[in-house]
Amino acid sequence: MATKRPHNFNDLTGQTFGRLVALEHVGTAPDTGALWRCRCQCGAIADVAATYLRNGRTASCGCLAVETSRDRQARHGHTTATCTTPEYNCWRQIKARCCRPSCKQYPTHGGRGIKVCDEWLDFEAFLADVGYRPSDRHRLYRLDQDGDFNALNCAWLLPKERPAGTAGAGRR
Numbered sequence: 001m002a003t004k005r006p007h008n009f010n011d012l013t014g015q016t017f018g019r020l021v022a023l024e025h026v027g028t029a030p031d032t033g034a035l036w037r038c039r040c041q042c043g044a045i046a047d048v049a050a051t052y053l054r055n056g057r058t059a060s061c062g063c064l065a066v067e068t069s070r071d072r073q074a075r076h077g078h079t080t081a082t083c084t085t086p087e088y089n090c091w092r093q094i095k096a097r098c099c100r101p102s103c104k105q106y107p108t109h110g111g112r113g114i115k116v117c118d119e120w121l122d123f124e125a126f127l128a129d130v131g132y133r134p135s136d137r138h139r140l141y142r143l144d145q146d147g148d149f150n151a152l153n154c155a156w157l158l159p160k161e162r163p164a165g166t167a168g169a170g171r172r
Contacts, residue, residue: 012036012050018059020048086133090140091126094149114142117150130154 012022020038023045027035032049039045040061052058084092097109098116120126129151130140138156143163147153 009034010050012053015053017053018056019064020046020053020058020060022053086136087127087130088123090133091120091123094126094140095121098149114146115148117148119151120149130156 009025011025013024015022017038019041022036022038024037025034026037026047029035029049032051034050035047036050036053037045037047038053038061040063042061042063044061044063046058046061048058095116096103097105098114099110100106101110103110120129133140134156137158139159139162140154141157141162142149142153143155144153145163
């Protein structure tokens, strides 16, 4: 059934917008104008405003956002929607303690000048330097409490092995 089309109607039939191919005009929305039924490369059907197709705001049925999110999470494999590894949690806590003034432990770390080395701002570099936590009893300690977080000053140790006067980082 054909819908009434405005005089300035642009026929998008067969045109591709990102992963979407416009199949047919299905009506008009008061706020966005012409609506087009589209088929996504994944096979799903979605009704999308023509203006969103043309300006690139909508490029898929939603599958692209899901894939992008999944790829971002799978970059290093240490964080998912439901869990994170102890190594990743430790890294996040170190960065928070040294870089985020709102963190409870900031005064004893970043607030007194303790920094995270530039390389360790990237999780993969951190993991390459410290390796995997040997056991769930190990904690990452700074060997020199006045030194920064870097490969030469940090090690996974058992609490009984820690240097005098140190506290554990990344407890979990």
